[in-house]
Amino acid sequence: MTKNGQIHTGSGNKKDNSQAPCQRSVLMAALTPYLEMKAVETWLGPLQVFRDLTLSLFHGEHTVVLGPNGSGKSSLIKLLARELYPVVKEGSSLRLFGEDTINLWRLRARMGLLSQDSRLADKPFVPAHDVVLSGFFGSVGLGRSQRPTRAQHQRVEILLRHFGLAELATRPFAQLSEGQKRRFLLARALVHDPEVLVLDEPTNGLDIGARLQVLRHLGALARAGTTLLMVSHRIEEVIPEIQRVVLLKDGCVVGDGTAADCLRDEPLSALYGLPLRVVRSGDCRQILPV
Numbered sequence: 001m002t003k004n005g006q007i008h009t010g011s012g013n014k015k016d017n018s019q020a021p022c023q024r025s026v027l028m029a030a031l032t033p034y035l036e037m038k039a040v041e042t043w044l045g046p047l048q049v050f051r052d053l054t055l056s057l058f059h060g061e062h063t064v065v066l067g068p069n070g071s072g073k074s075s076l077i078k079l080l081a082r083e084l085y086p087v088v089k090e091g092s093s094l095r096l097f098g099e100d101t102i103n104l105w106r107l108r109a110r111m112g113l114l115s116q117d118s119r120l121a122d123k124p125f126v127p128a129h130d131v132v133l134s135g136f137f138g139s140v141g142l143g144r145s146q147r148p149t150r151a152q153h154q155r156v157e158i159l160l161r162h163f164g165l166a167e168l169a170t171r172p173f174a175q176l177s178e179g180q181k182r183r184f185l186l187a188r189a190l191v192h193d194p195e196v197l198v199l200d201e202p203t204n205g206l207d208i209g210a211r212l213q214v215l216r217h218l219g220a221l222a223r224a225g226t227t228l229l230m231v232s233h234r235i236e237e238v239i240p241e242i243q244r245v246v247l248l249k250d251g252c253v254v255g256d257g258t259a260a261d262c263l264r265d266e267p268l269s270a271l272y273g274l275p276l277r278v279v280r281s282g283d284c285r286q287i288l289p290v
Contacts, residue, residue: 022255022262031058036095041087067248112189115200124174135188159187179210240283
């Protein structure tokens with residue numbers, strides 16, 4: 001897929017791009033960045049995750065960050081969510097939505113996050129409805145001091161109906177199937193109607209039916225105008241709406257370009273360190289060992 005959304009068919013006299021490098025195009029330079037990282041250094045305890053990471057992500061450009069385990073994908077999400085902070089040093093910067101520092105509540109209103117919240121395991125009896133509603137407060141379940149407004153209740157009802165979850169709303173979250181849980185967490189991530197939706201391994205652990213259902217929802221959100229940032233190690237999750245692929249390995253960007261350029265045998269074999277072959281059926285891709 002090109003940057004203007006057209007599909008290369010490979011027919012006629014079109015240029016063969018099978019050996020095209022996985023490099024960033026400059027055609028999106030006019031877009032507004034929501035993330036700007038320059039020479040970022042980050043540590044997790046004694047482990048250095050990023051040494052000199054430079055990366056910008058843009059409104060309106062749906063992006064996937066692919067990489068093996070330990071490549072820094074989870075740390076990137078923690079930096080976005082302000083759960084992890086870079087080393088302060090000269091020549092290094094990290095800006096979110098154009099700001100060097102941003103209020104956490106403003107950040108949550110502008111950026112939704114779909115991830116496996118570990119706090120849910122400690123509260124197995126929280127109704128699924130309240131898991132979504134408490135997304136307004138950044139908690140899991142409602143505390144005594146948290147009083148949702150009528151507008152917030154209405155927003156949750158709209159989301160539950162949209163995702164076909166209204167009949168499950170009163171059930172304890174822990175008793176739901178993995179596919180149902182993921183849709184409730186997607187609704188939770190959307191309570192603020194965010195500009196950007198960050199997705200951490202959105203279909204991990206789901207069966208085929210639930211995975212396809214979640215991916216269809218994500219495609220619809222992208223087409224409706226929500227900017228997607230997906231972090232994954234599976235190319236099967238790369239929906240057709242994704243315009244940009246960033247390949248991350250050992251805390252470094254080793255590839256950055258379109259899906260057509262990056263999701264090929266050569267760059268993915270280099271990324272994962274073993275010979276791989278990409279097979280494609282329509283808009284779906286899958287990796288096979290060679």
